[in-house]
Amino acid sequence: xxxxxxxxxxxxxxxxxxxxxxxxxxxxxxxxxxxxxxxxxxxxxxxxxxxxxxxxxxxxxxxxxxxxxxxxxxxxxxxxxxxxxxxxxxxxxxxxxxxxxxxxxxxxxxxxxxxxxxxxxxxxxxxxxxxxxxxxxxxxxxxxxxxxxxxxxxxxxxxxxxxxxxxxxxxxxxxxxxxxxxxxxxxxxxxxxxxxxxxxxxxxxxxxxxxxxxxxxxxxxxxxxxxxxxxxxxxxxxxxxxxxxxxxxxxxxxxxxxxxxxxxxxxxxxxxxxxxxxxxxxxxxxxxxxxxxxxxxxxxxxxxxxxxxxxxxxxxxxxxxxxxxxxxxxxxxxxxxxxxxxxxxxxxxxxxxxxxxxxxxxxxxxxxxxxxxxxxxxxxxxxxxxxxxxxxxxxxxxxxxxxxxxxxxxxxxxxxxxxxxxxxxxxxxxxxxxxxxxxxxxxxxxxxxxxxxxxxxxxxxxxxxxxxxxxxxxxxxxxxxxxxxxxxxxxxxxxxxxxxxxxxxxxxxxxxxxxxxxxxxxxxxxxxxxxxxxxxx
Numbered sequence: 001x002x003x004x005x006x007x008x009x010x011x012x013x014x015x016x017x018x019x020x021x022x023x024x025x026x027x028x029x030x031x032x033x034x035x036x037x038x039x040x041x042x043x044x045x046x047x048x049x050x051x052x053x054x055x056x057x058x059x060x061x062x063x064x065x066x067x068x069x070x071x072x073x074x075x076x077x078x079x080x081x082x083x084x085x086x087x088x089x090x091x092x093x094x095x096x097x098x099x100x101x102x103x104x105x106x107x108x109x110x111x112x113x114x115x116x117x118x119x120x121x122x123x124x125x126x127x128x129x130x131x132x133x134x135x136x137x138x139x140x141x142x143x144x145x146x147x148x149x150x151x152x153x154x155x156x157x158x159x160x161x162x163x164x165x166x167x168x169x170x171x172x173x174x175x176x177x178x179x180x181x182x183x184x185x186x187x188x189x190x191x192x193x194x195x196x197x198x199x200x201x202x203x204x205x206x207x208x209x210x211x212x213x214x215x216x217x218x219x220x221x222x223x224x225x226x227x228x229x230x231x232x233x234x235x236x237x238x239x240x241x242x243x244x245x246x247x248x249x250x251x252x253x254x255x256x257x258x259x260x261x262x263x264x265x266x267x268x269x270x271x272x273x274x275x276x277x278x279x280x281x282x283x284x285x286x287x288x289x290x291x292x293x294x295x296x297x298x299x300x301x302x303x304x305x306x307x308x309x310x311x312x313x314x315x316x317x318x319x320x321x322x323x324x325x326x327x328x329x330x331x332x333x334x335x336x337x338x339x340x341x342x343x344x345x346x347x348x349x350x351x352x353x354x355x356x357x358x359x360x361x362x363x364x365x366x367x368x369x370x371x372x373x374x375x376x377x378x379x380x381x382x383x384x385x386x387x388x389x390x391x392x393x394x395x396x397x398x399x400x401x402x403x404x405x406x407x408x409x410x411x412x413x414x415x416x417x418x419x420x421x422x423x424x425x426x427x428x429x430x431x432x433x434x435x436x437x438x439x440x441x442x443x444x445x446x447x448x449x450x451x452x453x454x455x456x457x458x459x460x461x462x463x464x465x466x467x468x469x470x471x472x473x474x475x476x477x478x479x480x481x482x483x484x485x486x487x488x489x490x491x492x493x494x495x496x497x498x499x500x501x502x503x504x505x506x507x508x509x510x511x512x513x514x515x516x517x518x519x520x521x522x523x524x525x526x527x528x529x530x531x532x533x534x535x536x537x
Contacts, residue, residue, distance in 0.1 A: 019312045022078055025122065030305045033118035033298050040114070040295050044288070045266045050212040051258035053223055055292035057232035058252040059243070060225050061331055063300055065250035066185050068328040069154055070304035071311075075321040077123045086119060087127045088297075089149035089184075089359070091141070092159030094134030094413075095191050098286070100276040103410030105283045106130055110290035118301065129153070131357050133413040138164035139498035140442050140533050142173040144351035146180045150359030156184040161191035162279065166238040168341035168496060174246050178335050179348040186249040189293075190235050193285040194260035195273050201264030220299045231255045242340055247333040254292055256285075344496055345535075346437050352534045354391075354416035365429075365534055366391055366418070370478040370518065372427035373418065389418045389427045389531070394444050397452050415444050417532040419455075420523045428480045429534065431467065431517040437537025438510050441465070441490070441521070442500035443530040455528040459492035459501035462524035471518045480520040500533070512536070 044052045070086070077084045090096050090108040098106030112128030119126040131148040133141065138160050141148070149156045156177045164170065170188075177186050208216075218227050233240060235255045243251045262268040269284065276282040281289060311320040335347075352365040366373070374388030394415035395402045403414070418427065431439070443451075443458050451457065466485035471478075490501035504510050523529055 019317075022312060022317075023309060026305050026309055029118050029121040030302055032121050033302050033305070036114060036118060037295060037298050037302070040291050043267060044291060047216065048206060048208075049259070049262045049266050049268065050208070050215045051261055052292070052295075053215050053218075054228050054231050054258040055256060056224050056252065056254055056296045057228040057236075058224050058250070060221060061247060062185070062250040062252055063221055063224065063303075065248075065328070065331050066155075066252075066297070066300050067304045067307065068324055068331065069185065070301055071308060071324045072321065072328065073124055073154075074122055074304065074308055075317050075324060078317045079321065082123075084124045085127055085152065086124050087129055087150065087153050088115075088155040088157065089129045089131055089153040090157040090159070091145055091148055092132035092157065092189070093136060093162055093191060094132070095162075095193075095280060096130065096132035096157070096159045096189075097134050097411060097413045098130070098132075098409075099134050099411070100280040101283050101286060101409075103130070103412065105286055107281070107286045107289040107293075108132075110287055111293050114290060114294035115297065118298065122305075129359070130412065131359065132159070133355060133415070134411075135445055135447070136160075136163075136413075136415075137445050137498045138167070138169035138173070139496070140351065140353075140440065140500050140535055141355075142169045143176055143345050143349050143535060144353065144363075144533075145173055145176050147351050147353070147360045147363045148355075148358045149177070149180065149184070151181055153180055153184045153359075154182055155187055156180070157187045157189055159189045159191050164498075165191075168339070168343055169498075170238055171242050171339055171341050172343050172345055174242070174249050174251070175335055175339065175343075175347050176345075176349065178246065178249055183248065183332060185252060186246070187252045187254065187293075188236060188239055189254040189289070190256050192257065192279070193281045193289060194257040195278065195282075195285065196260060196263040197273075198264075198270050201270060202262060204265045206262060206265050220296070220303075224296065228255075231258060245336050245340060248331075248335065250331075252296075254289075256289055256292065259288065342496065344438065344440075344493070344502060346537060348537075349535050350434070350537060353532060355532070356414045356416065357412040365532070366416070368429040368431075368534065369418075370428045370430060370474055370476055372425060372520075387423060387425050389420050389424050391416065391418050393417075394530075394532075398447055415532065417444055417530055419531070420521075420527060420529045422526045422528075424523055426480065426520050426522045427531070428478060428518055428520040430474060431519040431534075431536065433512055433514050433517065433536050435514050435537050436511045438535075439503040439512050439519075440497070440500040440533070440535040441503065441519075441531060442533035442535065444532045445499060451530070452528075455530060457492075458529060458531070459490045461529050462527045463490075463529060464522040464524060465490060465503060466520040466522065467512075468518040468520070469513070470515045472516060474516065474518050478518065480518055485520060500535070 108130040
């Protein structure tokens with residue numbers, strides 16, 4: 001028995017010796033992360049203006065799930081001795097896209113600089129990916145989140161209060177995000193950033209209230225799970241109503257309003273909105289939003305690093321990884337089979353669009369076209385007419401100089417689309433359905449709700465929608481079979497489908513069979529149409 005105990009002791013000592021270099025590396029990462037947290041604390045003078053701490057809410061299980069995602073990546077880096085990647089994908093509106101500021105001043109870019117150093121110390125590249133688009137309603141964008149966020153996303157961020165706060169699209173977003181293989185953490189971030197005019201300044205100096213002193217005395221987990229419930233319920237009533245159903249999504253929320261109590265005091269400067277419209281963050285407001293995310297995500301990262309040291313005290317990295325994944329699996333719960341709110345969409349929708357930026361480039365709508373697209377040489381302007389549908393950036397319709405100005409500021413968001421003008425003729429595309437389900441065709445949004453002059457909404461336009469079923473080996477140049485083509489109608493529900501029309505068969509069915517089909521759109525009566533998305537199962 002003594003020999004066995006001695007062998008165990010020797011094994012433990014050997015593991016500790018083997019892990020010594022790892023511990024030194026982890027200690028350095030902890031030091032760097034704490035230095036960044038301290039720098040944020042100092043920059044925003046949190047001891048004097050504690051409402052900075054009111055910016056985040058999550059349940060304890062959400063904290064744990066992100067911590068174990070970090071641990072998994074840390075252990076993979078140690079075991080493989082190869083660089084790893086941790087991806088936070090930021091979807092959203094022009095707020096997140098950075099409009100009015102330069103792209104490099106946008107929240108995701110600034111956040112990336114705050115997170116990178118301590119992750120690089122563990123050979124992990126923290127990629128903060130900006131996939132937001134300006135003037136972009138929630139449907140179909142939220143339905144297609146995996147194509148924008150990417151199949152490698154570890155965190156998926158939503159910011160679209162201006163478009164669909166409190167609507168079923170938010171639940172759809174969660175469900176579609178949960179079909180991403182990496183099981184990402186879902187983050188909701190408030191679109192509005194508290195702001196003020198110079199005549200709305202608070203009188204200083206600020207005296208800490210009892211509530212603020214209480215905030216400063218809380219542990220980080222107490223703060224996010226208990227101390228910030230009031231802000232959570234103010235900003236996220238709809239999310240609070242569904243979060244328990246989606247435990248596995250590890251939902252976090254961020255609120256960006258409470259600093260208005262300190263208008264013109266300390267770091268919350270008088271010219272807070274310099275260079276930005278009231279609905280967009282200014283440069284300093286982008287930095288505040290990024291700081292809110294970085295502060296709490298780094299606190300969780302430090303927790304993960306300290307847990308990593310404990311795990312490696314008496315076991316090898318591969319044994320620790322097994323324990324981490326077992327515990328992570330116990331925290332993750334699959335989503336319920338049924339939605340709480342009505343949805344026209346099913347889980348794991350297939351999407352095709354040419355909008356940018358998107359992570360999955362192969363999901364191109366244009367790449368499905370078999371025939372009917374005008375030659376590249378013919379695509380000279382939005383006013384081009386004649387045979388064929390034209391492929392163009394939507395922003396050219398609004399202001400031809402807008403694209404150049406956008407590129408000068410570094411913006412990535414452009415809405416590529418196909419449009420039909422006079423005599424465009426039919427457009428045929430592949431429609432490969434993997435499992436029975438609904439089919440949607442969608443347009444772009446208008447400017448302040450209005451399409452360009454002379455254009456009709458897809459579901460109101462004189463448009464014939466035809467499908468040739470079970471067409472094998474349809475290739476470029478394919479001409480649809482008029483005799484065998486089946487006519488379909490289209491329905492629209494303003495609040496649920498937004499930019500989309502749902503196809504319906506002649507006998508009223510909305511589930512289309514699996515198979516290799518061809519979809520053909522035939523404009524009538526010189527119709528002017530925009531076609532930007534195709535969704536199916």
